[in-house]
Amino acid sequence: MEQLLEFFTDPASWSGDTGIPNRLIEHLAIAFLAVLTASAIALPLGFYIGHTGRLQMLGINIANIGRAVPSYAMMVMLLPVMLGLAPVLGYDPRLGLRFLPIFLAMVLLAIPPILVAAYAGIQEVDRDLTESSRGMGLTERQILTGVELPLALPVLVGGFRVALLQVIATATIGAYLAGGGLGRYIIDGIARRDDGMLYGGVVLVAVLAIGTDVLLSWLQRRLTPRGVRIATELETERAGAAAP
Amino acid sequence: MRNSRRLALGASLLASLAIAGVAGGGALVSAQDQPTVRIGSDGFYESQLMAEMYAQALEANGFEVERQLGIGARPARVEAFESGQIDLTPEYVGSGLGFYVVGSEDEELAAIEVSGDGETNRVNLQAALDVAGVGATVLAITAGEDTNAAVVRADTAEELGVSSISDLAGVADQVTFGLPPECEVNALCRGALEDGYGIAWPPAQLELLPPCGAEMAGALEGNAIDVAWLCSTQPVIAQNGWVVLEDDLDTQPAENLAPIVRNDFLEGVDGGADAIAAILDPISAAVTTDVLTELGVRIAVDQESIDDVAGEFLASLES
Numbered sequence: 306m307e308q309l310l311e312f313f314t315d316p317a318s319w320s321g322d323t324g325i326p327n328r329l330i331e332h333l334a335i336a337f338l339a340v341l342t343a344s345a346i347a348l349p350l351g352f353y354i355g356h357t358g359r360l361q362m363l364g365i366n367i368a369n370i371g372r373a374v375p376s377y378a379m380m381v382m383l384l385p386v387m388l389g390l391a392p393v394l395g396y397d398p399r400l401g402l403r404f405l406p407i408f409l410a411m412v413l414l415a416i417p418p419i420l421v422a423a424y425a426g427i428q429e430v431d432r433d434l435t436e437s438s439r440g441m442g443l444t445e446r447q448i449l450t451g452v453e454l455p456l457a458l459p460v461l462v463g464g465f466r467v468a469l470l471q472v473i474a475t476a477t478i479g480a481y482l483a484g485g486g487l488g489r490y491i492i493d494g495i496a497r498r499d500d501g502m503l504y505g506g507v508v509l510v511a512v513l514a515i516g517t518d519v520l521l522s523w524l525q526r527r528l529t530p531r532g533v534r535i536a537t538e539l540e541t542e543r544a545g546a547a548a549p
Numbered sequence: 550m551r552n553s554r555r556l557a558l559g560a561s562l563l564a565s566l567a568i569a570g571v572a573g574g575g576a577l578v579s580a581q582d583q584p585t586v587r588i589g590s591d592g593f594y595e596s597q598l599m600a601e602m603y604a605q606a607l608e609a610n611g612f613e614v615e616r617q618l619g620i621g622a623r624p625a626r627v628e629a630f631e632s633g634q635i636d637l638t639p640e641y642v643g644s645g646l647g648f649y650v651v652g653s654e655d656e657e658l659a660a661i662e663v664s665g666d667g668e669t670n671r672v673n674l675q676a677a678l679d680v681a682g683v684g685a686t687v688l689a690i691t692a693g694e695d696t697n698a699a700v701v702r703a704d705t706a707e708e709l710g711v712s713s714i715s716d717l718a719g720v721a722d723q724v725t726f727g728l729p730p731e732c733e734v735n736a737l738c739r740g741a742l743e744d745g746y747g748i749a750w751p752p753a754q755l756e757l758l759p760p761c762g763a764e765m766a767g768a769l770e771g772n773a774i775d776v777a778w779l780c781s782t783q784p785v786i787a788q789n790g791w792v793v794l795e796d797d798l799d800t801q802p803a804e805n806l807a808p809i810v811r812n813d814f815l816e817g818v819d820g821g822a823d824a825i826a827a828i829l830d831p832i833s834a835a836v837t838t839d840v841l842t843e844l845g846v847r848i849a850v851d852q853e854s855i856d857d858v859a860g861e862f863l864a865s866l867e868s
């Protein structure tokens with residue numbers, strides 16, 4: 306506890322490249338970049354599957370395989386590839402060491418929850434609604450963006466929530482491969498037997514993860530269409546009243 | 550796979566029995582008399598390999614072995630050892646000694662020297678453990694050694710004209726260092742670079758990577774770093790034609806390996822320290838620098854399992 310206090314009150318913990326602000330930015334940068342990239346891949350695929358009902362097996366399999374791949378092994382496997390590609394593609398080899406393997410492993414980690422949320426969210430929209438929309442003369446695109454997407458939004462945000470939480474927690478192991486972020490405190494703290502630094506890192510990651518979760522769960526509630534919210538509340542009330 | 554493993558285990562069993570029989574005479578005792586030994590090691594392969602050899606040899610002599618291999622870097626492993634979570638661990642006598650004495654606030658400890666001679670370091674490590682109140686015994690050292698080495702690619706050595714760490718100090722701001730995370734608090738790493746060679750700390754460009762591992766070597770090979778803090782027995786050095794920079798100020802001590810054993814564990818052993826020494830000393834005697842390098846190739850390059858490599862080496866001692 307004392308060491309933890311020492312870590313947080315030491316001015317050196319708050320300044321420069323190894324300071325908490327910079328580590329936090331590094332951590333958030335890789336987490337958001339990874340989730341954004343994963344979304345760019347998973348959302349179109351998820352919407353397509355959800356809307357048309359095609360390729361469902363593919364979606365399920367991608368999600369399951371993605372979940373089974375351990376991130377650290379992924380990083381270690383990607384390391385020589387990314388270092389080897391540096392002279393070919395002309396990027397700084399240091400990117401191939403401390404950024405790309407970690408970033409790509411995090412993208413792969415973030416794809417399954419977003420993909421599942423995207424197609425499950427769309428699929429769960431009441432078929433009567435989409436049918437009547439079709440009957441009213443809406444185009445398929447209008448049905449997707451005007452009916453299915455708003456109704457699927459809470460589920461979708463739930464997917465982002467899971468993805469971001471997993472990435473924030475898992476990006477810490479990137480510090481094994483010279484990566485930045487809050488994981489540095491954990492890896493360095495263990496190596497140096499500096500308990501203040503180690504637990505400081507743990508606390509920071511936990512606070513960041515919980516903070517992000519609270520923020521997104523608030524967003525999730527805000528984004529639930531009013532009609533759905535009222536219907537859900539009524540249902541909950543009824544269920545509550547029915548219980549003995 | 551399963552069969553070959555069993556075969557290796559069986560062979561190692563025989564080998565160890567033979568060793569113990571030859572060297573110790575009285576070391577063979579029935580299984581139920583001996584306590585369980587908890588063996589720990591550092592994270593990288595060589596430390597795990599030595600620990601695995603100790604483990605298999607002790608198992609062959611009737612000990613129950615609990616493996617806690619790959620604990621991490623020295624500070625973590627030493628704490629596990631001092632607090633009694635592990636009983637036996639391989640230690641590099643130079644760095645292990647340096648951990649206790651270099652920069653120590655205790656005058657008696659600070660007076661103990663880290664030398665370029667392995668046996669002197671073993672004796673001094675024993676003295677340091679005694680002074681520090683760690684009840685432990687340092688057994689015989691290996692014939693061969695593995696030192697920390699600052700390694701550069703051949704093209705870097707040529708371009709910058711560096712062949713020693715002193716040369717490197719002159720161009721320290723032009724290169725990217727790859728150092729282990731614990732270097733910061735290691736008197737033989739940061740201390741040697743900063744106080745010994747006058748390289749400003751932290752280096753302007755620094756990447757932190759696990760010591761003596763494939764990650765550090767891969768980063769050097771892929772030009773992500775220019776100077777890697779490696780182990781001199783790492784096979785990649787010769788394979789890639791890399792240049793080991795001369796430690797011209799002799800900052801790195803002799804690093805033979807020795808098992809260190811907690812005394813409270815030895816008290817429970819039938820035959821005491823001599824019984825353990827009779828089992829492990831012949832292994833240490835057979836582990837030369839060439840053996841460390843050769844077995845390193847099999848594990849780090851050929852990806853053979855540490856279990857098998859340790860088992861086959863023990864079996865080879867028989868003949």
